[in-house]
Amino acid sequence: xxxxxRLPAEGINASHENPLIELAWLLAGSLGAxxxxxxxxxxxxxxIAPRIPYRYEAKLAATLPSFATAPDDESGRRVQSELQSLxxxxxxxxxxxEGMKVRVGYxxxxxxxxxxxxxxxxxxxxxxxxxxxxxxxxxxxxxxELAHLKYRHVSAALGRGVAVGIILSVVSAxxxxxxxxxxxxxxxxxxxxxxxxxxxxxxxxxxxxxxxxEYGHVGGALDLFDVFSKAAGxxxxxxxxxxxxxxxxxLTENRTMAIRQWALANGxxxxxxxxxxPDAVAALGVHTKTPG
Amino acid sequence: MLDLIxxxxxxxxxxxGFFAGAIVEKQHYESIRKREREYADVLTFAVRFPxxxxxxxxxxxxxxxxxxxxxxxxxxxxxxRNLFGxxxxxxxxxxxxxxxxxxxxxxxxxxxxxxxxxxxxxFETTTISTGWVASIEVFAFGxxxxxxRDAAPAIAPVLTPPAIPAV
Numbered sequence: 001x002x003x004x005x006r007l008p009a010e011g012i013n014a015s016h017e018n019p020l021i022e023l024a025w026l027l028a029g030s031l032g033a034x035x036x037x038x039x040x041x042x043x044x045x046x047x048i049a050p051r052i053p054y055r056y057e058a059k060l061a062a063t064l065p066s067f068a069t070a071p072d073d074e075s076g077r078r079v080q081s082e083l084q085s086l087x088x089x090x091x092x093x094x095x096x097x098e099g100m101k102v103r104v105g106y107x108x109x110x111x112x113x114x115x116x117x118x119x120x121x122x123x124x125x126x127x128x129x130x131x132x133x134x135x136x137x138x139x140x141x142x143x144x145e146l147a148h149l150k151y152r153h154v155s156a157a158l159g160r161g162v163a164v165g166i167i168l169s170v171v172s173a174x175x176x177x178x179x180x181x182x183x184x185x186x187x188x189x190x191x192x193x194x195x196x197x198x199x200x201x202x203x204x205x206x207x208x209x210x211x212x213x214e215y216g217h218v219g220g221a222l223d224l225f226d227v228f229s230k231a232a233g234x235x236x237x238x239x240x241x242x243x244x245x246x247x248x249x250x251l252t253e254n255r256t257m258a259i260r261q262w263a264l265a266n267g268x269x270x271x272x273x274x275x276x277x278p279d280a281v282a283a284l285g286v287h288t289k290t291p292g
Numbered sequence: 293m294l295d296l297i298x299x300x301x302x303x304x305x306x307x308x309g310f311f312a313g314a315i316v317e318k319q320h321y322e323s324i325r326k327r328e329r330e331y332a333d334v335l336t337f338a339v340r341f342p343x344x345x346x347x348x349x350x351x352x353x354x355x356x357x358x359x360x361x362x363x364x365x366x367x368x369x370x371x372x373r374n375l376f377g378x379x380x381x382x383x384x385x386x387x388x389x390x391x392x393x394x395x396x397x398x399x400x401x402x403x404x405x406x407x408x409x410x411x412x413x414x415f416e417t418t419t420i421s422t423g424w425v426a427s428i429e430v431f432a433f434g435x436x437x438x439x440x441r442d443a444a445p446a447i448a449p450v451l452t453p454p455a456i457p458a459v
């Protein structure tokens with residue numbers, strides 16, 4: 001037997017290919033995987049959440065601060081109670097899910113918007129209320145938000161936010177925890193809940209059906225989108241405030257068209273006698289419209 | 293803003309890890325290859341018994357140990373690799389360097405004590421987790437043999453020094 005030592009062979013046990021190539025592949029692969037996972041989970045959560053009985057959502061909402069609040073003064077309380085009674089009337093036409101009690105909040109802020117949120121709550125801003133000229137238009141806003149509540153769009157968006165947050169927390173604890181936390185926190189509920197076009201269309205249709213039943217025509221819906229278009233025009237000229245409504249509810253032109261089409265298809269009248277705004281709500285408009 | 297700082301820090305660490313790691317690795321490989329030629333006269337084998345069992349031998353333990361740290365880049369790439377499986381290429385060079393370095397230190401130890409033959413060479417590996425970037429320790433040990441009647445000539449007929457190509 002002959003023993004000898006030879007120099008170690010190169011390139012068998014360790015590869016000397018550029019590690020950046022491996023990094024690029026791994027990054028592309030993992031980002032792709034996370035993206036697919038996030039999309040899949042987001043769709044799944046969006047599908048499952050509205051199918052979870054409402055009482056669980058109510059329980060979760062009970063742990064959060066209430067949205068259905070109003071400024072603690074005479075006018076604030078009156079506005080809230082007027083809005084609440086209109087919401088109760090419209091809820092009958094919309095047909096709310098079992099156990100969902102609608103609660104309306106009012107905020108004394110210039111924001112031209114309204115939103116529906118967890119636990120059958122909706123919030124209307126003074127900025128929007130002050131621009132309305134009839135109860136019909138107000139009813140359209142409220143019926144639209146009620147429809148979001150009815151179809152559990154809020155739970156769908158919330159479920160999506162939390163689920164995506166949980167997935168991201170696998171990748172990065174901080175990032176994911178933040179996302180899930182934000183989705184569940186008060187700020188997240190008010191600002192991050194966004195609905196897709198189908199959901200908006202669904203809410204519009206239900207709202208039209210409701211105000212047609214209540215008022216015998218859908219003129220209020222056209223008034224409402226008129227208000228938005230005008231407000232947006234004024235806004236762009238002055239550049240003072242942004243119309244929040246467009247960020248969360250896009251495509252006003254299309255929606256006006258859709259209202260007319262819906263009316264045509266369902267034999268509804270697009271014009272009719274408007275009912276005046278409830279007193280306290282009307283007072284908001286008078287106040288802001290006074291020049292100076 | 294805080295997220296942006298974190299991301300920037302991460303990218304900076306990754307870049308530093310990549311360049312510093314690449315330079316360190318290149319230098320280490322050069323040094324290893326050079327010393328492997330220098331220590332070619334010390335022969336190491338995995339056999340358990342001496343090739344020359346006739347000549348009485350003096351036997352003693354020799355060892356070499358080395359601790360090498362991964363860099364941020366390697367650890368990150370290996371972490372991603374954990375998601376998919378497959379060859380952890382970034383750690384392969386690390387382990388190879390560590391084993392070859394440990395063996396070289398073993399040879400150094402043997403030569404220092406006058407031995408030109410080490411048998412029954414074995415390796416042990418330990419992972420030293422230092423929190424965010426791992427280090428490895430590789431320990432090589434074996435039995436050095438020196439023929440009782442004055443070393444070299446006794447094993448010379450049995451053991452041929454390696455043919456070393458010119459550098």
